[in-house]
Amino acid sequence: MDPKEAAKQKEYRDLVKAMEPRPSFLRNMLLAFLVGGAICLLGQFVFDFFKGLERTEAEASAITLAAMIFLGAIATGLGVYDELGELGGAGAAVPITGFSNSIVSAAMEFKREGLILGMGCKMFTIAGPVLVYGILSGFLVGLVKGVLLGYFR
Amino acid sequence: MAVKRQGLGTIAFSSPPHIIAASTIVGPREGEGPLAASFDTVTKTDLYGEKTPEKAEYRLLEEACQGALTKAKLEAGDIHYYLGGDLLNQIVTSSFVARQLGIPYLGLYAACATIGEGLALGAMIIDGGFADKVLVGAASHYHTAERQFRYPVELNIQHRGTNQTTVTGAGAAILASSGQGPRVTQATLGKVVDYGLKDANDLGSAMAPAAADTLVRHFQDTGTTPGDYDLILTGDLARMGSKMFHKLLQDAGYVLGGKHQDAGLLIFSPQQKAGAGGSGAGCIASVLFGHVLKEMYQGRYHKILVLPTGALFSPLTCQQGESIPCIAHALVIEEG
Known part of the structure; x- marks a missing residue:
């Protein structure tokens, strides 16, 4: 490319970057805290409820996770969770309800191509990377822990 | 010839x-x-x-x-x-x-x-x-x-x-070829213009250079200026793209001022939370054939320039790190 033209395009790209509307970080962080916090508070109530029913804390926390996943799925089906995400950003994405939303929203979206090739194949298009890198990082951290604690001697 | x-x-x-x-x-x-x-x-x-x-x-x-x-x-x-x-x-x-x-x-x-x-x-x-x-x-x-x-x-x-x-x-x-209604009198077809922008979340800014390129070529070919048109309608640069479009036109020596409207900005009100504005092939089509033609029938516009803009990318090319090629076609529509 002609260097003058390249310089012009570079100048334009820089101008776009400079003129882009900046998100309000303070507002976004506050909203993420509030939305994420509200979800976690709800999770705490659910956990306290199940602690009275289950024998051990581990069992109570397992069923709490299942309940939160269920609630996330319901909120997605009702068309509420995407609004929460718009408002709270990572506050809605990070809790397990967000993970549930990523699977259910994809399942809803692709159901119309059939249960096998549509929903079955594409249900994990969004959640897939979370699983892949979640498992991979879990393995690596476990490996480091194992080496440090001397399990491989 | x-x-x-x-x-x-x-x-x-x-x-x-x-x-x-x-x-x-x-x-x-x-x-x-x-x-x-x-x-x-x-x-x-x-x-x-x-x-x-x-x-x-x-x-x-x-x-x-x-x-x-x-x-x-x-x-x-x-x-x-x-x-x-x-x-x-x-x-x-x-x-x-x-x-x-x-x-x-x-x-x-x-x-x-x-x-x-x-x-x-x-x-x-x-x-x-x-x-x-x-x-x-x-x-x-x-x-x-x-x-x-x-x-x-x-x-x-x-x-x-x-x-x-x-x-x-x-x-x-x-x-x-015959009948009643506004006439399409001129057309300046767009070149594919790519200023190297890669952000699929900001297509307006990617398309603005294509719109500016076609419009400036149209002005030069026809010897017209923005003042010769009652309306210059782009679709859909939206809020961010329109800003960049004005800037590029200004650099080329043309002031658009109030002559310019964008279909993406016309179709939604800011209260509708539609982001920077509307987009899609149906946006300029429904705004031009609905609102703008009706204004022409009522004699509010006599000669307009329509400048639909398109981002010619696919999700695949974006994920592979390619920039976004864009195009804009200019059409002059005059009352019949």
Whole structure:
């Protein structure tokens, strides 16, 4: 490319970057805290409820996770969770309800191509990377822990 | 000798075709916007009673085409060619409509600029003496575009201020060698312009250089300035793209001022939380064939320049790190 033209395009790209509307970080962080916090508070109530029913804390926390996943799925089906995400950003994405939303929203979206090739194949298009890198990082951290604690001697 | 060419690349039609009828249909969200009264039909739901949004999109375009035929008191058989396009892979929506219409069909793709390509080609076909009546149409649907270009609709995503909202809607018009209605007098077809922008969340800024390139070439070819037009309508640069477009035009020595409007900014009000504005092949099509043509019929506009813009990328090329090539076609429409 002609260097003058390249310089012009570079100048334009820089101008776009400079003129882009900046998100309000303070507002976004506050909203993420509030939305994420509200979800976690709800999770705490659910956990306290199940602690009275289950024998051990581990069992109570397992069923709490299942309940939160269920609630996330319901909120997605009702068309509420995407609004929460718009408002709270990572506050809605990070809790397990967000993970549930990523699977259910994809399942809803692709159901119309059939249960096998549509929903079955594409249900994990969004959640897939979370699983892949979640498992991979879990393995690596476990490996480091194992080496440090001397399990491989 | 190409006798109908003016300047380096503008076409001046010797017997400019008339837009004898046009019809529009939009979804519920667009029907709540500022232009609500200008559309022929506003559907009650996004799905429009269909099982899939793809089917809904197909019905929108079909009904827009039928609406234009009805207004012109014509049957599909009276039309010599149908030129249509949409955003979906393999432009299925328009092809499905063509299957229904049974008219010789040319499928077009220029993303959101599709209707511009259709009008220019339709006018060339008629002015060239190859047809008397040509039907042009374009459609888009929020749900079908989201899933193809972005994410599932119900996914928790925080949109950025530069994100545009795909319009659910369709517009169709009939161009004819004789009759009543505004005339397509000139066309400047766009080059693919790519300033190396890669952000699919800000297509307005990517498309602005293409729009500016075509418009400046048009001004140079025809010796006109923004003052010669009652309206310069882009579609759809939206808020961010419009800002950049004004800046680029200013650098080239043209001040647009209040002459410029953008279909993406007209169709939604800021209260509708549609991000930077509307987009999609159905946006400029429904705004031009609804609101703008009605203003022309009422004598508010006499000579306008329409500049539909399209981002010619695919999600695949974006993920592979390619920049976004863009195009814009300019059309001059004058009262008939």
